[in-house]
Amino acid sequence: MxxxxxxPLRLAFAGFGNVARRFxxxxxxxxxxxxxxxxxxxxxxxxxTGHHGLAVDARGLPLTRxxxxxxxxxxxxxxxRGKPVASTRALIATAPYDVLLELSPLEPxxxxxxxxxxxxxxxxxxxVVTANKGPVAHAAGRLKALxxxxxxxxxxxxxxxxxxxIFNLAxxxxxxxxxxxxxxxxxxxTTRILSRMEAGVPFDVALAEAQAAGVAEADPAFDLDGWDxxxxxCALANALMGATLRPAEVERVSVREITAQAVDKATLEGKRxxxxxxxxRDGRRVWARVAPEELPLGDLLVxxxxxxxxxxxxxxxxxxxxxxxxxxVDQTAYAVLSDLLEVAGxxxxxxx
Amino acid sequence: MxxxxxxPLRLAFAGFGNVARRFxxxxxxxxxxxxxxxxxxxxxxxxxTGHHGLAVDARGLPLTRxxxxxxxxxxxxxxxRGKPVASTRALIATAPYDVLLELSPLEPxxxxxxxxxxxxxxxxxxxVVTANKGPVAHAAGRLKALxxxxxxxxxxxxxxxxxxxIFNLAxxxxxxxxxxxxxxxxxxxTTRILSRMEAGVPFDVALAEAQAAGVAEADPAFDLDGWDxxxxxCALANALMGATLRPAEVERVSVREITAQAVDKATLEGKRxxxxxxxxRDGRRVWARVAPEELPLGDLLVxxxxxxxxxxxxxxxxxxxxxxxxxxVDQTAYAVLSDLLEVAGxxxxxxx
Numbered sequence: 001m002x003x004x005x006x007x008p009l010r011l012a013f014a015g016f017g018n019v020a021r022r023f024x025x026x027x028x029x030x031x032x033x034x035x036x037x038x039x040x041x042x043x044x045x046x047x048x049t050g051h052h053g054l055a056v057d058a059r060g061l062p063l064t065r066x067x068x069x070x071x072x073x074x075x076x077x078x079x080x081r082g083k084p085v086a087s088t089r090a091l092i093a094t095a096p097y098d099v100l101l102e103l104s105p106l107e108p109x110x111x112x113x114x115x116x117x118x119x120x121x122x123x124x125x126x127x128v129v130t131a132n133k134g135p136v137a138h139a140a141g142r143l144k145a146l147x148x149x150x151x152x153x154x155x156x157x158x159x160x161x162x163x164x165x166i167f168n169l170a171x172x173x174x175x176x177x178x179x180x181x182x183x184x185x186x187x188x189x190t191t192r193i194l195s196r197m198e199a200g201v202p203f204d205v206a207l208a209e210a211q212a213a214g215v216a217e218a219d220p221a222f223d224l225d226g227w228d229x230x231x232x233x234c235a236l237a238n239a240l241m242g243a244t245l246r247p248a249e250v251e252r253v254s255v256r257e258i259t260a261q262a263v264d265k266a267t268l269e270g271k272r273x274x275x276x277x278x279x280x281r282d283g284r285r286v287w288a289r290v291a292p293e294e295l296p297l298g299d300l301l302v303x304x305x306x307x308x309x310x311x312x313x314x315x316x317x318x319x320x321x322x323x324x325x326x327x328x329v330d331q332t333a334y335a336v337l338s339d340l341l342e343v344a345g346x347x348x349x350x351x352x
Numbered sequence: 353m354x355x356x357x358x359x360p361l362r363l364a365f366a367g368f369g370n371v372a373r374r375f376x377x378x379x380x381x382x383x384x385x386x387x388x389x390x391x392x393x394x395x396x397x398x399x400x401t402g403h404h405g406l407a408v409d410a411r412g413l414p415l416t417r418x419x420x421x422x423x424x425x426x427x428x429x430x431x432x433r434g435k436p437v438a439s440t441r442a443l444i445a446t447a448p449y450d451v452l453l454e455l456s457p458l459e460p461x462x463x464x465x466x467x468x469x470x471x472x473x474x475x476x477x478x479x480v481v482t483a484n485k486g487p488v489a490h491a492a493g494r495l496k497a498l499x500x501x502x503x504x505x506x507x508x509x510x511x512x513x514x515x516x517x518i519f520n521l522a523x524x525x526x527x528x529x530x531x532x533x534x535x536x537x538x539x540x541x542t543t544r545i546l547s548r549m550e551a552g553v554p555f556d557v558a559l560a561e562a563q564a565a566g567v568a569e570a571d572p573a574f575d576l577d578g579w580d581x582x583x584x585x586c587a588l589a590n591a592l593m594g595a596t597l598r599p600a601e602v603e604r605v606s607v608r609e610i611t612a613q614a615v616d617k618a619t620l621e622g623k624r625x626x627x628x629x630x631x632x633r634d635g636r637r638v639w640a641r642v643a644p645e646e647l648p649l650g651d652l653l654v655x656x657x658x659x660x661x662x663x664x665x666x667x668x669x670x671x672x673x674x675x676x677x678x679x680x681v682d683q684t685a686y687a688v689l690s691d692l693l694e695v696a697g698x699x700x701x702x703x704x
Contacts, residue, residue: 037528163668164672165526168524173517173521173690174690175693176382176693270649297622297650298655317678318676318677318678319676319677321655323663323672323673323674324670325652325671326671334529334668334669338527338528
C-alpha cells in the first residue's frame with residue numbers, strides 16, 4: 001500500500017448532544033481508523049455545548065475527558081485554553097478550526113440558530129458538516145451559494161434518513177440527473193404508531209408506547225401533525241430540486257385523522273396507512289405535501305421494518321428507491337463521518 | 353457561474369451493441385450537455401464492433417454517421433483513417449484514447465474477451481469503464497490492482513442493476529463501511545416469470561411470453577438456472593467484499609424447481625417466490641448462493657414492480673436497501689456516463 005500524505009483537519013462542534021457525542025466516541029475507535037486510512041488526521045479544537053459551557057484549545061482538546069465531563073454533568077470550562085470565549089457564536093467566529101460540525105438541536109420553525117452558525121463558518125471560508133435539517137430546510141440555496149462563493153463545502157447527509165446516502169448519492173453518483181419529485185416515508189414514529197394500530201392497539205396506547213420508548217417527542221404534534229416530515233421534505237426539495245420551500249408552506253394532514261376503523265379496513269384489504277411525504281414540479285413551481293395515504297402491500301413505501309423509505313423520481317434513471325432499515329444515532333454519526341471524508345477530499349474511498 | 357477549464361477526453365468503444373449505441377446517441381443530446389457542464393469535452397476516436405468492422409480516427413469519428421452505418425448493416429471501415437488495424441485487440445492496444453468503454457457481449461463462464469480488453473487498456477495506463485459484468489465477476493481483484501498500479505480508474509457501475517448506483521455508492525458514499533454480505537433479487541426475467549405464475553399462468557407460457565418480449569435469453573438456462581444472478585453475485589462479492597469467487601463456485605438452485613402448486617400455496621399464504629442471491633462471510637471465506645426463496649409480502653426483496661433489489665448488510669449503517677424500478681438500456685447507458693464523469697474528476701456534480 002502506498003503511504004498517503006497525512007492531512008490534518010481541525011474540528012469544531014457546535015452542539016454536543018447525542019449525535020455529536022456518539023461521533024466523538026467513535027473517533028477514538030473505528031472512525032479514527034477510517035480517517036487515518038484515508039490519510040486524514042483529526043483534532044478537535046473547539047466544543048460548544050448547550051448546557052455544559054464551551055472549550056477551545058488550538059492544540060486539541062482531550063476528547064475522552066470532554067465526554068466524561070459532559071456525561072457527569074460538569075462544565076467543559078476547565079479544558080479551555082486562551083482568551084475567554086463568550087458564546088457558541090463567538091466560538092464559531094473566532095476558534096481555530098477547518099470544519100464546523102453543526103449539531104445543535106433542531107428548531108423546526110425557524111432553523112435557527114443553526115442556520116446562523118452555518119453561515120458564519122462559511123463566511124470565514126471554513127467547511128460545514130451538519131446533521132441538523134433546519135439549515136437545509138430553511139436556507140439550502142442561500143447556504144450553498146455562500147459555500148460556492150467561499151470555495152468550501154456545506155454538507156448535510158445526516159439531515160434526512162440519518163446516515164443513509166441521499167444528498168451525497170445525488171451529488172456524486174447521480175450526476176446530471178434531474179429530480180422531478182419524490183415520495184417518502186420519512187417519519188418513523190408515525191410508521192411505528194400506525195403499525196401498532198394495525199395490530200389492534202388503540203392510537204393513544206401506541207402513542208404512549210412510542211413516547212415511553214423515547215422515539216416520540218414529548219409534544220407529539222411534531223411527529224403526528226407532519227412537522228418533522230415537512231422539515232425533511234423541504235430539506236430534500238430544496239437541496240435536490242432547487243426549491244425554496246419553507247416547512248410552513250408544505251401542505252400537512254395529521255395522522256390523527258386516521259381512525260382505528262380506517263386502519264382495520266385497510267388491513268382487511270391488504271393495505272397500509274402511512275404518513276407519506278411527496279414533492280413534485282408544477283411548471284416551475286415545486287409543490288410538497290405530507291399526508292396519510294392508503295398504500296397496497298408490496299408498495300416500496302410500506303416495506304416491513306423500514307425506518308425510512310425514499311423513492312426519487314428522475315429523468316435519466318427512472319425511480320430510484322432507497323430503504324433504510326436501521327435508523328438511529330449511530331447512523332447519523334456515520335453521516336457526519338461520511339461528509340467529513342468527502343470534505344477531506346477524494347482519498348477516502350476504496351482504491352480504484 | 354464560473355467558467356471551468358475544458359478537459360478533453362477521448363473515448364474508445366470495444367463493442368458497439370445496444371448499450372454502446374444508446375450511449376453514443378445520447379452523447380449528441382443530454383449526455384453531451386451534462387459532460388460540457390462538467391467541463392468535459394468528449395471525442396470518440398475508436399469504435400470496434402462485433403460484426404461491423406472497426407474504425408479509428410485520432411481527430412474524432414462522426415458518431416451520427418457511425419450509428420447510421422451500423423443501423424443499416426454496413427461496415428464502419430469507410431470512417432477509418434490511418435494505418436489498418438487488424439482486430440479489437442489491436443485497436444485497444446494502439447488507438448489514441450483516454451478511456452476504454454468496454455461494452456462487448458458477456459461471456460458468463462469465462463468473462464473473456466472482455467477481461468483481456470480491460471487488462472490491456474489498464475496496462476497502457478488508460479482508464480476503463482465497463483457495463484460488462486464478466487470482468488468484475490471473474491477478475492475484479494486483479495483488475496483493480498492493475499488500475500491502482502497504473503494510477504487509473506476501472507469503473508463498472510453498469511455491471512449490476514443497470515445504472516443504479518451500487519459500486520460508486522459503496523466507494524464514494526459509504527466510505528469506511530464494511531460489507532458483511534447482501535441479499536438481492538438481481539434477475540428480472542425470473543421475477544417476471546414468477547409474477548405471471550402468481551397470476552395463474554403456467555411456467556411454459558410465462559417463459560414463452562418473456563422470450564417473446566425479448567427479456568429472456570433464447571437459451572433460458574442463463575436466467576432460470578441462476579447463471580445471470582450468479583455472475584452478478586460474484587461481481588458484487590468480489591468488488592464490495594474483496595472476494596475472489598467465480599460464477600461456477602456459486603451454489604445455484606434453478607427456479608424450474610418451483611411448481612405451480614408451490615406458487616399457489618405461497619400466494620394463498622401472502623408470500624412470494626423469488627430467485628434470491630445471497631452472500632456472506634464465514635470466517636475469512638465469502639460464500640454465495642442463488643436459490644428460490646419464499647418471502648413474505650412486505651419483504652423488501654418482493655417490492656412490486658421492482659426490476660432489481662439489493663440489500664447490503666453493513667457494519668456501520670445496518671441494512672442499506674436499494675430498489676431499481678426501471679431497468680433497461682437507458683439505465684445502463686447512464687451507468688457509463690456516471691462512470692465517465694467520475695473518471696473525469698470531481699467536477700461533474702452539483703455545486704457545493
